[in-house]
Amino acid sequence: MQLAQRLDRISEPQTIKMAKLSRELKSQGLDVIDLSLGEPDFRTPQHICDAAVQAMADGYTKYTPVAGIPELRQAVCTKLKRDNGLDYLPENIVVSTGAKQSLANAVLSLINPGDEAIIPTPYWVTYAALVSLSEGKPIFIHCGIESDFKLSAEKLAAAITDKTRLFIFSSPCNPTGSVYTREELAALVAVFEKHPNITIISDEIYEYINYNGQHESIAQFDSIKERVVVVNGFSKGFAMTGWRLGYIAANKDLAQACEKLQAQFTSGTNSIAQRAAVAALLGDLTPSMAMVDAFKERKDYVIKNLARIDGIKINNPAGAFYAFPDISSFFGKTDGTSVMNTAEDVAMYLLHKGHVTVVDGAAFGSPNNIRISFATSMDNLIEATKRIKYALDLLK
Numbered sequence: 001m002q003l004a005q006r007l008d009r010i011s012e013p014q015t016i017k018m019a020k021l022s023r024e025l026k027s028q029g030l031d032v033i034d035l036s037l038g039e040p041d042f043r044t045p046q047h048i049c050d051a052a053v054q055a056m057a058d059g060y061t062k063y064t065p066v067a068g069i070p071e072l073r074q075a076v077c078t079k080l081k082r083d084n085g086l087d088y089l090p091e092n093i094v095v096s097t098g099a100k101q102s103l104a105n106a107v108l109s110l111i112n113p114g115d116e117a118i119i120p121t122p123y124w125v126t127y128a129a130l131v132s133l134s135e136g137k138p139i140f141i142h143c144g145i146e147s148d149f150k151l152s153a154e155k156l157a158a159a160i161t162d163k164t165r166l167f168i169f170s171s172p173c174n175p176t177g178s179v180y181t182r183e184e185l186a187a188l189v190a191v192f193e194k195h196p197n198i199t200i201i202s203d204e205i206y207e208y209i210n211y212n213g214q215h216e217s218i219a220q221f222d223s224i225k226e227r228v229v230v231v232n233g234f235s236k237g238f239a240m241t242g243w244r245l246g247y248i249a250a251n252k253d254l255a256q257a258c259e260k261l262q263a264q265f266t267s268g269t270n271s272i273a274q275r276a277a278v279a280a281l282l283g284d285l286t287p288s289m290a291m292v293d294a295f296k297e298r299k300d301y302v303i304k305n306l307a308r309i310d311g312i313k314i315n316n317p318a319g320a321f322y323a324f325p326d327i328s329s330f331f332g333k334t335d336g337t338s339v340m341n342t343a344e345d346v347a348m349y350l351l352h353k354g355h356v357t358v359v360d361g362a363a364f365g366s367p368n369n370i371r372i373s374f375a376t377s378m379d380n381l382i383e384a385t386k387r388i389k390y391a392l393d394l395l396k
């Protein structure tokens with residue numbers, strides 16, 4: 001069968017590939033610890049599940065308005081005001097089948113062939129794929145561990161051309177866990193103020209998983225708010241990955257564009273999940289906060305133990321649930337059988353020698369790193385960090 005050329009512009013996400021490999025090895029009876037996953041290992045809080053059960057009992061099982069049910073669009077506005085001090089109306093909100101679809105709607109609505117989209121690296125895999133699918137050109141700006149993987153105003157200004165149409169970033173960041181402070185965002189905003197044609201997609205899906213307290217949104221800067229697209233969702237903060245729910249807050253024109261696309265793609269996300277989402281946003285946040293406490297304890301353990309391994313350079317993530325160590329000092333080393341030339345070699349070596357799945361940093365535009373998720377139990381993490389140390393210490 002002849003498939004469309006657009007498929008050649010994207011590849012299967014490395015994260016999904018590693019998770020698949022891990023499942024395969026597990027099914028062969030190997031005791032593999034999977035640290036490749038980007039999903040909380042907690043259950044969705046009970047009151048959210050109860051709301052879904054009630055929706056079904058009420059017969060709430062039909063098509064909904066494409067952009068989301070009115071109660072949910074209003075609940076998103078309430079949340080944005082309560083948590084972020086942001087004023088939006090329901091007409092600014094579009095609810096989608098996951099933040100991934102929200103991002104896809106926004107990128108497809110904004111990028112014409114040949115347009116440039118600036119993406120600071122390390123970045124979440126899907127951003128570049130969506131820009132390429134839209135026939136735009138991703139422009140990567142390298143941000144190293146020395147700046148906590150954050151972008152400076154100088155680097156941003158230097159990357160802007162007259163073709164720049166979009167800027168996409170996440171804070172807290174997947175894969176680095178970096179969180180931009182208000183001052184750091186203000187410096188970027190000062191650059192954007194000089195370039196009114198650039199739209200900013202601010203992926204805030206890890207908002208609640210923040211170890212330092214205050215989350216800052218770039219939409220809080222009035223001078224650029226009209227051209228910021230806030231992307232958020234339920235997968236991480238409410239442990240609702242399988243429910244497939246995300247949303248944007250944006251100016252009305254873009255919201256309508258996303259709704260128009262979505263009307264052709266999905267007709268909107270499922271009715272039951274939307275009722276559950278209202279309960280998530282307006283209900284008790286204690287279970288979410290308890291989850292974050294557990295992530296913090298695990299983060300402290302994992303970072304402390306990885307930092308002790310000779311040859312590893314690591315930052316202390318302020319958010320999300322990943323460690324992103326630089327393992328380039330192992331390049332050129334061998335255990336006597338295989339030589340480590342790339343982060344992918346190290347990831348495969350850890351899988352085969354240590355039975356631990358991690359993700360090659362090249363997938364995030366950072367070929368000197370690997371991503372290690374701590375969204376798994378403390379017992380798994382204790383064992384996995386031991387195995388990683390054992391395997392890396394063998395490399396000479």
Ligand code: PLP
Nearest residue numbers: 038098099100124174233235246
């Ligand atoms: N944005 C980032 C940075 C992510 O890490 C993820 C999921 O891994 C998403 C968006 C997509 O989330 P959702 O499950 O809502 O599609």
